[in-house]
Amino acid sequence: MNTRAGSAKLFYGWVVLGAAFVVIMIGIGSMFSMGVFLVPLQEEFGWNRSQISLASLLNWLAFGLFSFVFGMLSDRIGTRRVVLLGGLLFGLGMLLSGLTRQIWQLYVTFGLLGGMGVGAMYVPLSATATRWFTRNRGLAVAIVSGGNGTGIMVMAPLARHLISTFDWSTAFVLVGLLGWVIILPAALLVRNSPADMGFQAYGAPAGERAFTKAVQETAEMSARQAGKSSTFWVIALTHFFCCAAHSGPIFHMAPFAMDVGIPKMAAATILGVSGLLSIGGRIGTGMIADRIGAKTTLVAMLSLQAVSIIAYLLAGPLWTFLVLAVVFGVAYGGVMPLYAVLTRQYFGARVMGTMYGAVFGISAVGMGLGSYLGGFFFDLAGTYSGLYVVSFLLGAAAMLVGLGLRRPRPNPASVLAVQPTP
Numbered sequence: 351m352n353t354r355a356g357s358a359k360l361f362y363g364w365v366v367l368g369a370a371f372v373v374i375m376i377g378i379g380s381m382f383s384m385g386v387f388l389v390p391l392q393e394e395f396g397w398n399r400s401q402i403s404l405a406s407l408l409n410w411l412a413f414g415l416f417s418f419v420f421g422m423l424s425d426r427i428g429t430r431r432v433v434l435l436g437g438l439l440f441g442l443g444m445l446l447s448g449l450t451r452q453i454w455q456l457y458v459t460f461g462l463l464g465g466m467g468v469g470a471m472y473v474p475l476s477a478t479a480t481r482w483f484t485r486n487r488g489l490a491v492a493i494v495s496g497g498n499g500t501g502i503m504v505m506a507p508l509a510r511h512l513i514s515t516f517d518w519s520t521a522f523v524l525v526g527l528l529g530w531v532i533i534l535p536a537a538l539l540v541r542n543s544p545a546d547m548g549f550q551a552y553g554a555p556a557g558e559r560a561f562t563k564a565v566q567e568t569a570e571m572s573a574r575q576a577g578k579s580s581t582f583w584v585i586a587l588t589h590f591f592c593c594a595a596h597s598g599p600i601f602h603m604a605p606f607a608m609d610v611g612i613p614k615m616a617a618a619t620i621l622g623v624s625g626l627l628s629i630g631g632r633i634g635t636g637m638i639a640d641r642i643g644a645k646t647t648l649v650a651m652l653s654l655q656a657v658s659i660i661a662y663l664l665a666g667p668l669w670t671f672l673v674l675a676v677v678f679g680v681a682y683g684g685v686m687p688l689y690a691v692l693t694r695q696y697f698g699a700r701v702m703g704t705m706y707g708a709v710f711g712i713s714a715v716g717m718g719l720g721s722y723l724g725g726f727f728f729d730l731a732g733t734y735s736g737l738y739v740v741s742f743l744l745g746a747a748a749m750l751v752g753l754g755l756r757r758p759r760p761n762p763a764s765v766l767a768v769q770p771t772p
Contacts, residue, residue: 379501421707
């Protein structure tokens with residue numbers, strides 16, 4: 351049995367990260383590509399943008415609820431089984447979305463089934479990444495989160511290409527099939543923790559394996575204790591306001607660009623560019639957080655996010671959308687892995703899936719709200735100006751709440767874990 355990460359030629363945690371990256375790239379990337387389907391659905395059925403955006407709201411609400419459910423379940427039965435179930439549900443939801451003929455059908459298929467499926471992916475896989483890595487934990491979570499940005503970069507232009515080549519219905523079906531072909535095999539590579547394969551976490555001190563489960567469970571918070579703490583609510587509300595701020599500008603980025611005369615494929619590419627740059631933001635902030643702390647990094651990126659959102663009021667020519675896609679992509683991408691790092695830092699490994707599921711579930715309400723607000727403001731005034739003003743205020747609120755996060759007390763479990771075995 352290998353007890354040290356370095357005793358294997360390739361530490362299996364990197365394989366887990368790679369599998370998680372691919373799963374999230376397809377699943378969450380497809381969720382964000384819904385903005386590309388908005389105009390084709392509007393032209394086909396005459397639905398207004400509020401009605402179509404409601405599908406995204408339901409999708410994020412289901413995503414949030416089932417992130418909590420599947421986060422708890424992954425703590426009990428393991429992440430691989432949960433992700434396999436999620437892959438099946440996601441593919442089915444996308445396939446059935448292609449058969450939509452009435453708006454309520456889109457709500458059930460893309461909204462509920464799709465949200466349930468992706469809910470089994472992001473939180474369980476992020477929690478699993480924190481178990482595999484002690485050193486470079488911020489980087490590990492950032493790599494998993496990087497699947498989001500890559501998914502936006504890949505899936506939005508791909509969906510636009512499929513719509514142009516075939517139609518919106520066939521595009522949904524092909525995305526669902528792609529999900530089954532890629533997500534299910536990748537999920538089989540996931541292992542819940544290094545102990546499952548006889549390893550320690552990457553960078554773990556020599557005495558950590560002697561740290562018994564009984565001592566760890568006594569030292570770390572229970573989920574009930576963590577949920578009652580003020581720290582949990584500061585993290586959760588910061589995440590909520592943050593997601594409510596950036597989801598509308600992301601979801602409506604392509605429609606906004608098309609409204610001001612940007613060609614359809616170029617508009618989808620702008621969304622892809624923001625996804626590409628968000629990868630750099632995620633990886634960069636993960637590495638920075640490992641050095642200067644997650645809170646400091648988070649507040650800085652929340653500030654940049656708020657400024658970039660309000661700057662969309664000045665967007666017009668293609669180059670302005672591209673510049674904003676770069677800055678905004680780095681900002682909204684940069685904040686996302688930090689919430690998982692903070693949750694692990696404050697509450698420990700034992701309840702990580704449950705607590706991050708709760709934090710992310712609350713944030714997903716913000717994601718859905720922001721997506722819906724874009725359609726609401728457009729239908730109300732024929733412009734997205736109201737969306738960007740409200741999103742800026744929500745972003746500023748996230749920064750202010752995040753400033754209230756206190757320095758974590760040393761976790762007794764972590765202190766004991768670093769003591770070498772006599």
